[in-house]
Amino acid sequence: MADGPASTRAVYPGSFDPPTNGHLDVIERAARCFGELIVAVVVNPQKRDPMFDLQAREQMLSECVAHLPNVRVENFRGLLADYVKAQKADVIVKGLRVVSDFESEMSTALMNRALSSVDTMFLMSDQKYSFVSSSMVKEVFFLGGEVAALVPEPVLRVMAARRSSLNAS
Numbered sequence: 001m002a003d004g005p006a007s008t009r010a011v012y013p014g015s016f017d018p019p020t021n022g023h024l025d026v027i028e029r030a031a032r033c034f035g036e037l038i039v040a041v042v043v044n045p046q047k048r049d050p051m052f053d054l055q056a057r058e059q060m061l062s063e064c065v066a067h068l069p070n071v072r073v074e075n076f077r078g079l080l081a082d083y084v085k086a087q088k089a090d091v092i093v094k095g096l097r098v099v100s101d102f103e104s105e106m107s108t109a110l111m112n113r114a115l116s117s118v119d120t121m122f123l124m125s126d127q128k129y130s131f132v133s134s135s136m137v138k139e140v141f142f143l144g145g146e147v148a149a150l151v152p153e154p155v156l157r158v159m160a161a162r163r164s165s166l167n168a169s
């Protein structure tokens with residue numbers, strides 16, 4: 001076990017399909033709290049038909065966190081509990097936007113702790129992102145709406161390219 005925040009390795013897992021400004025806000029906050037942060041892109045079996053494959057999400061996130069020297073991006077398949085044990089992580093980080101997020105996050109955190117003995121710490125994203133979710137970003141995007149204020153620039157670039165190819169087909 002590490003002896004303080006500077007030597008603490010944290011894992012921030014998520015689908016990140018696509019990464020949003022809210023995700024990046026949580027990453028920047030967590031990077032200030034922990035010595036090392038691994039952003040782990042995961043296949044969430046409950047979310048079928050992703051917009052981007054794992055590698056594309058990992059690539060977009062890597063560009064988004066390029067300014068944060070203690071952050072790296074990885075991907076994994078399988079149980080988060082196994083991943084954090086393999087990474088010798090001290091803590092799991094999750095973001096909370098609204099109170100209703102806490103209900104499912106609490107049981108997930110307890111399950112992950114039962115399986116790995118690793119605790120989850122919650123960070124609140126800035127309130128200006130409290131309505132931003134990947135699923136809403138996708139819905140707005142596919143219905144032709146503007147997502148520029150909702151996602152980081154590297155993500156916007158990839159989404160703009162996707163829009164061009166959708167328009168061309």
Ligand code: PNS
Binds near residue numbers: 043
């Ligand atoms: O961004 P999401 O989709 O809300 O993130 C959820 C995620 C990917 C963190 C969660 O589904 C997860 O940890 N998946 C890995 C599989 C796993 O460990 N499942 C048991 C969780 S109790």
